[in-house]
Amino acid sequence: MKRLPKIDELIEADDIDAGCAAGFEVLHQYVETELAGADPARGLPGVAAHLRRCPACHQDYLGLLDAVRRFGDDS
C-alpha cells in the first residue's frame, strides 16, 4: 500500500501512544536518555509515539532538550 504522507499523517493514531499526561510524567527521563546518547524510544516507545503525533508535547520536548543543553544545572 502506497503511503500518502500528508493524509496519513493527519489521521495516524498509534495504539501505543502514551498521551499527554503520562508522557509529561517521564519527559525528563526521555530527554536525559537522549542527551546521554541512547535511544529513549527503546525504553519509552509509548512516549516516542506520542511525541510524533502531539505537536504541543513535541514542542515541550524540544524546549526541554534546548533548556537542558543551554542551562544544565547552572551551578
Add this chain to the structure above:
Amino acid sequence: MPTETLLSNDPVALIPESGMDAASRSWVDCFKASGNRYSECLARLHALLLRVAKHEATRRSGSLRVHGPEIEDIAQQAADDALMAIRAKVVTFRGESRFTTWAYRFVVFEVSTKIGRHFWRHPPIDMDQKTWDQLPDPLPLQPEHIAEFREVQIAVRRAIDEDLTEHQRRVFVAVALNEVPMDAFAREIGSNRNAVYKTLFDARRRIRASLAAAGHARPTTSVESA
C-alpha cells in the same frame, strides 16, 4: 492510549535510577530546609526558572507575534506557576534525572500554556472553516497514485462530516487541519491539552475505521524516535 506502554521493556535503554547526583541531592536537601536557607533555595530556583522561561518564550514567540514586554510577562508568570508546581511535587522526585531537568519540564509546560493565549489575538484562520484546500497537493505523487489520493481524500472528508461527533469534528478541524496550537484551543473551549489530544486521537481512530470499512484501510506506522 494504554499507560502501561510507558513501562520500559528494555530497561538498559533508560538512564539508571539508582543514586542521585550531587547537584540534585543539594536541591532536594535545600527543599527540606527551613528559614533563610529554604527562602534562598526558592529564590535561586525561581531565578533559574525565569531564565529558562524567557528563553523558551522567545523560542516560541515567532509564530505568535509575541514580543518584548509580553515575553517578559509570560516568562514571569510561567516561572511563578512552575515554582508552585515544583514545591507541590518535589516530594515525588526520585532522581530519575537531574533535578533541574525534572524542574525545567514544569516551566516549559507553563510557557506553552501561557503563550497559547496570544494565539487568539491574531488567529490566522477561521476555525469554523474546513480548510480542505490545505490538504496536501498530490503533485509529489506519481501519476498512478493521484487517483488513490483523490479517493482517500474524499473518504476522509466523508468520515469527518458523517462519522465524527460534533466535538471530535471541531477538534480535528482546528488542531489537525488548521494547526491551531493545542493549548490555545484547549483554553478557548475551557478544556486542557490532555483532553483535547484524547479527542483528537479518538477522531483519528474513527476516521481510520471509516476508511477501512470503505475499503481504504491506511497503513499503520512503526514507532520511530521523536
